[in-house]
Amino acid sequence: xxxxxxxxxxxxxxxxxxxxxxxxxxxxxxxxxxxxxxxxxxxxxxxxxxxxxxxxxxxxxxxxxxxxxxxxxxxxxxxxxxxxxxxxxxxxxxxxxxxxxxxxxxxxxxxxxxxxxxxxxxxxxxxxxxxxxxxxxxxxxxxxxxxxxxxxxxxxxxxxxxxxxxxxxxxxxxxxxxxxxxxxxxxxxxxxxxxxxxxxxxxxxxxxxxxxxxxxxxxxxxxxxxxxxxxxxxxxxxxxxxxxxxxxxxxxxxxxxxxxxxxxxxxxxxxxxxxxxxxxxxxxxxxxxxxxxxxxxxxxxxxxxxxxxxxxxxxxxxxxxxxxxxxxxxxxxxxxxxxxxxxxxxxxxxxxxxxxxxxxxxxxxxxxxxxxxxxxxxx
Amino acid sequence: xxxxxxxxxxxxxxxxxxxxxxxxxxxxxxxxxxxxxxxxxxxxxxxxxxxxxxxxxxxxxxxxxxxxxxxxxxxxxxxxxxxxxxxxxxxxxxxxxxxxxxxxxxxxxxxxxxxxxxxxxxxxxxxxxxxxxxxxxxxxxxxxxxxxxxxxxxxxxxxxxxxxxxxxxxxxxxxxxxxxxxxxxxxxxxxxxxxxxxxxxxxxxxxxxxxxxxxxxxxxxxxxxxxxxxxxxxxxxxxxxxxxxxxxxxxxxxxxxxxxxxxxxxxxxxxxxxxxxxxxxxxxxxxxxxxxxxxxxxxxxxxxxxxxxxxxxxxxxxxxxxxxxxxxxxxxxxxxxxxxxxxxxxxxxxxxxxxxxxxxxxxxxxxxxxxxxxxxxxx
Numbered sequence: 169x170x171x172x173x174x175x176x177x178x179x180x181x182x183x184x185x186x187x188x189x190x191x192x193x194x195x196x197x198x199x200x201x202x203x204x205x206x207x208x209x210x211x212x213x214x215x216x217x218x219x220x221x222x223x224x225x226x227x228x229x230x231x232x233x234x235x236x237x238x239x240x241x242x243x244x245x246x247x248x249x250x251x252x253x254x255x256x257x258x259x260x261x262x263x264x265x266x267x268x269x270x271x272x273x274x275x276x277x278x279x280x281x282x283x284x285x286x287x288x289x290x291x292x293x294x295x296x297x298x299x300x301x302x303x304x305x306x307x308x309x310x311x312x313x314x315x316x317x318x319x320x321x322x323x324x325x326x327x328x329x330x331x332x333x334x335x336x337x338x339x340x341x342x343x344x345x346x347x348x349x350x351x352x353x354x355x356x357x358x359x360x361x362x363x364x365x366x367x368x369x370x371x372x373x374x375x376x377x378x379x380x381x382x383x384x385x386x387x388x389x390x391x392x393x394x395x396x397x398x399x400x401x402x403x404x405x406x407x408x409x410x411x412x413x414x415x416x417x418x419x420x421x422x423x424x425x426x427x428x429x430x431x432x433x434x435x436x437x438x439x440x441x442x443x444x445x446x447x448x449x450x451x452x453x454x455x456x457x458x459x460x461x462x463x464x465x466x467x468x469x470x471x472x473x474x475x476x477x478x479x480x481x482x483x484x485x486x487x488x489x490x491x492x493x494x495x496x497x498x499x500x501x502x503x504x505x506x507x508x509x510x511x512x513x514x515x516x517x518x519x520x521x522x523x524x525x526x527x528x529x530x531x532x533x534x535x536x537x538x539x540x541x542x543x544x545x546x547x
Numbered sequence: 548x549x550x551x552x553x554x555x556x557x558x559x560x561x562x563x564x565x566x567x568x569x570x571x572x573x574x575x576x577x578x579x580x581x582x583x584x585x586x587x588x589x590x591x592x593x594x595x596x597x598x599x600x601x602x603x604x605x606x607x608x609x610x611x612x613x614x615x616x617x618x619x620x621x622x623x624x625x626x627x628x629x630x631x632x633x634x635x636x637x638x639x640x641x642x643x644x645x646x647x648x649x650x651x652x653x654x655x656x657x658x659x660x661x662x663x664x665x666x667x668x669x670x671x672x673x674x675x676x677x678x679x680x681x682x683x684x685x686x687x688x689x690x691x692x693x694x695x696x697x698x699x700x701x702x703x704x705x706x707x708x709x710x711x712x713x714x715x716x717x718x719x720x721x722x723x724x725x726x727x728x729x730x731x732x733x734x735x736x737x738x739x740x741x742x743x744x745x746x747x748x749x750x751x752x753x754x755x756x757x758x759x760x761x762x763x764x765x766x767x768x769x770x771x772x773x774x775x776x777x778x779x780x781x782x783x784x785x786x787x788x789x790x791x792x793x794x795x796x797x798x799x800x801x802x803x804x805x806x807x808x809x810x811x812x813x814x815x816x817x818x819x820x821x822x823x824x825x826x827x828x829x830x831x832x833x834x835x836x837x838x839x840x841x842x843x844x845x846x847x848x849x850x851x852x853x854x855x856x857x858x859x860x861x862x863x864x865x866x867x868x869x870x871x872x873x874x875x876x877x878x879x880x881x882x883x884x885x886x887x888x889x890x891x892x893x894x895x896x897x898x899x900x901x902x903x904x905x906x907x908x909x910x911x912x913x914x915x916x917x918x919x920x921x922x923x924x925x926x
Contacts, residue, residue, distance in 0.1 A: 169591055169593060170591070173587060173590070173591040173593070176587045177584060177587055177588075180580055180583050180584045180587065181584070183580050184577060184580050184581065184584075187573055187576050187577045187580065188577070188608055188611075188626070189611070190573055191570075191573050191577070191622075191625075192608070192611055192612055192615055192617055192622060193615075194566055194569055194570050194573065195612075195617050195621065195622065195625075196615050196616070196617050197566050198563060198566045198567070198570070199617070201559055201562050201563050201566065202563065204559050205556060205559050205560075205563075208552060208555045208556055208559065209556075211552070212548055212549070212552040214548060214552070229567055229571070232567075232568070232571055233571055233574075236571055236572075236575050237575070238571055238574050238575050238578070239632060242574065242628065242629070242632050243570075243571060243574065245628050245922075246570075246574075246625050246628060246629075247567070248922040249621065249624050249625060249628070249919070249922060250621070250625075251922070252918060252921070252922050253618060253621050372832060372833070372834040373834045373835075374834075374836075376914065378918075381921075382921055383834070383921075384831075384832065384833070384834060386832060411831055411832065413832075417828075418832070421828055421829060421832055422832075424819070424822070424824055424829065425829055425832055425833065425837050426837075429837065429840060431879070431883070432811070432815070432876070434879065434895065434898075435872065435875050435876045435879050436811070436872070437898045437902070438875050438879065438894060438898050439871060439872050439875045440803070440898075440901075441897065441898045441901040441902075442871070442875060443803070443868070443871065445803055447902070447905050449796075449800055450800060450803065450804055452763075452790055453751060453763065453765060453790065453792075453797070453800050453801075453804055454751070454763070454804065455751040455752045455753075455762070455763065456752075457753075457843070458804050458805075458808065460843070460913075460916065461808060461843065462909065463909040463912045463913040463916070464836070464839070464840065464843075464909075464913055465909075466902050466905050466906050466908070466909030466910070466913075467906070467909045467910040467912075467913045467914075469895070469898050469899040469902045469906040470899070470902075470906035470907045470909065470910035471910070473891075473892040473895035473896055473899070474892065476895065477888050477891050477892050477895070480883065480891070481883065481886065481888050481891070486883075487880075487883055487884060489822070490880055490883065491880060492818060492821070492822065493814065493815070493818045493876075494873070494876055494877060494880060496814050496817050496818045496821060497811070497814045497872075497873055497876065498873060500810070500813065500814050500817065501866075501869055501870060501873060504810070504859065504860065504865075504866055504869065505866060507860065509856050509860050512852075512856050512859070512860070513852045513853065513856050515817060516813065516848070516852035516855065516856070517852055518820065519813075519816045519817050519819075519820045519848050520848040520849070520852070522819075522820040523816070523820075523826070523845050523848045523849075526826050526845050527845050527846070527848040527849035528849045529845070530841065530842040530843075530844075530845030530846045530849065531845070531846040531849035531850070533842045533846075534839075534842045534843055534845075534846045535755065535846075537839065537842070537916060537919065537920055539631060539757075540628070540916065540919045541916055542631070542760075542761055542762075543624075543627040543628060543630070543631050
């Protein structure tokens with residue numbers, strides 16, 4: 169680089185530094201205004217996440233951007249990132265308390281991660297929350313006395329036992345809820361153990377989400393839904409979406425969505441380990457999509473094995489889904505061994521047809537994700 | 548909502564609208580300044596992607612953000628998104644031409660997607676590019692006459708035939724290169740067919756990347772590397788990173804990185820199709836991570852089956868990797884059927900140990916990705 173080039177670049181970089189200073193000031197300002205929106209909504213008990221308002225605001229901005237020859241996708245991506253930040257900050261304000269005459273809430277397994285998250289959200293919404301962990305059973309009677317709601321969130325393999333043996337003597341009007349990732353058996357156990365209102369919840373997210381905005385909570389009705397409607401309203405105020413589903417249908421879907429997927433990810437990691445693959449070399453070669461896939465496998469193994477064992481071993485039915493995958497894999501491998509490329513292509517086309525419009529939609533979505541994975545790369 | 552609340556929210560939204568207007572103006576300004584940087588760099592032939600400058604700029608901004616009580620990650624994410632936009636815009640300026648006395652370039656398979664991308668990048672860098680597609684062989688002699696470089700990018704299963712039968716009479720000093728996703732056989736075929744400079748390239752990205760910034764190109768040296776060093780320099784100016792590797796090692800890694808991964812994704816889609824899973828219901832329940840995984844499967848089927856057949860059927864060795872996965876899957880399924888949770892947890896821990904520091908790193912990375920997937924959700 170000659171001197172002129174160096175000088176020109178330095179000048180331009182100073183100008184960019186100046187713009188970035190203004191940018192930071194604007195971000196601070198916008199976050200403050202949105203926090204004020206949060207305070208107003210909080211006082212009025214309006215949910216923090218308003219999909220329609222968000223969509224119409226984004227549409228307006230895209231139009232304005234386009235008029236200024238700025239890519240509409242750029243402003244949308246930046247605003248979505250800013251909105252995430254604002255959702256995270258909502259927590260500092262707290263949330264409106266929907267039910268003010270409940271009595272206290274006991275979280276059985278409250279020191280677990282998911283229990284901790286619900287405890288935090290409920291406390292931020294003005295409820296009095298008490299935790300009952302596995303060493304606290306001698307205090308159970310005292311803790312349950314006067315409780316308006318008991319939430320069970322203990323490992324799957326002990327959930328039904330805890331419900332049947334320890335939660336069969338709650339106050340009549342107390343709501344009994346659970347957060348287990350299977351629903352049929354815990355729900356039946358709760359209905360058998362308790363005569364009052366019962367509801368099964370499955371929060372479809374990990375304890376590290378930061379904010380519940382846009383997350384999903386599956387609700388399986390048990391008994392007296394009118395008694396716990398406030399809880400669902402409260403969850404909506406936290407920003408989540410409620411999906412009502414029959415417990416058995418939910419469990420069947422989870423065999424595919426959770427058990428089978430986690431199982432095959434587990435085997436993929438096991439396979440890499442047994443092949444003694446060199447992760448550094450793999451990453452060296454990796455395009456964003458493979459880096460992403462490798463990260464999705466690796467992340468599993470940074471987590472609690474018991475949690476995944478819980479999910480995979482929870483339902484007998486999962487074995488069928490997992491075995492079916494094995495059969496399909498074996499048959500596809502036969503095609504490969506026979507060099508039957510034609511049949512491979514034909515099956516590929518069948519699956520593509522079955523995916524229908526979802527395939528291009530997923531391609532579009534994943535392209536955006538891959539671009540943001542690539543953005544994160546530092547070399 | 549009462550009237551006061553509605554009014555307060557409207558006022559705040561007007562203020563936010565005003566901030567967003569200023570934000571758009573700043574974005575426009577920043578993109579323009581960075582475009583000027585691009586023009587200066589272009590004239591001087593400096594690569595558009597400067598990892599160190601980028602890292603030090605981001606570190607500075609993070610510090611400034613932190614001082615203003617703005618999340619450092621927020622400003623980093625926004626600036627990375629802006630940088631992506633700027634890389635995309637680089638194309639409008641064009642790129643410095645490293646080799647000015649080359650003669651023209653012929654791309655065999657130039658009407659394919661990857662051929663098209665290279666044709667575009669080379670043209671933007673001032674080279675004269677001619678395309679030779681499968682119906683153009685009668686014009687081959689005329690096209691090759693005086694060519695400084697011939698790049699082959701045809702389907703894998705015909706690559707070696709095309710090289711051996713059609714490219715065995717190129718001008719002596721002409722560079723012969725290919726873009727195939729396997730390297731050993733095409734490289735040997737090129738060395739046998741041509742006496743001049745030979746190089747094997749594997750661009751580790753799809754034709755839809757938009758910009759080559761931060762992408763990887765694997766280079767397998769063939770003959771007379773000094774004669775094609777300019778090409779690697781040119782690729783670096785486009786923003787990509789060059790990874791030098793032995794052809795056989797590259798091919799072995801690709802069995803895991805591409806063939807096996809694509810194969811198991813194919814089977815996953817096949818499995819969903821055979822189970823007649825209801826994608827709508829699955830999505831209804833899907834937390835961001837599963838939505839992402841489903842999108843990664845679905846995207847495959849929006850693409851060309853022949854391309855995936857090419858990759859999966861290309862190497863005999865891939866069958867071994869693919870069979871090994873089947874064996875590991877079968878063994879893990881036996882654990883599940885026997886209810887041997889203890890052994891599952893023990894193997895899980897072994898794999899976690901093998902991943903070592905990569906597991907938490909991947910968890911951290913994937914968390915950022917999942918958050919941006921969640922940002923994209925519109926309801």
